[in-house]
Amino acid sequence: MEFSNVHNLTHPPQAESELRFGIRVRLPRRDPLQHLLDQGWAKTHWYATARERDEALAEMSRRHPYSRIGDLPNLVFERIER
Secondary structure, X not given: OOOOOHHHOOOOOOOHHHOXXXXXXXXXXXXXXXXXXXXXXXXXXXXXXXXXXXXXXXXHHOOOOOOOOOOOXXXXXXXXXX
């Protein structure tokens, strides 16, 4: 992945081959947002260690503190490895 402003990064970017542990984020099969996004939409986040991945997963999947009462994230998180 290329960065438009590398000088703004807080940590130097790691080579894609060094990042073995990932999280795939996707929508549930019958989610209404499927009509707005591509049918097979998914986003993958890569990390160097399983610990970094697990910490990021815990943060991603928790309830956002500013969400309205009753709002729940409607995403599917999947641990993956290369």
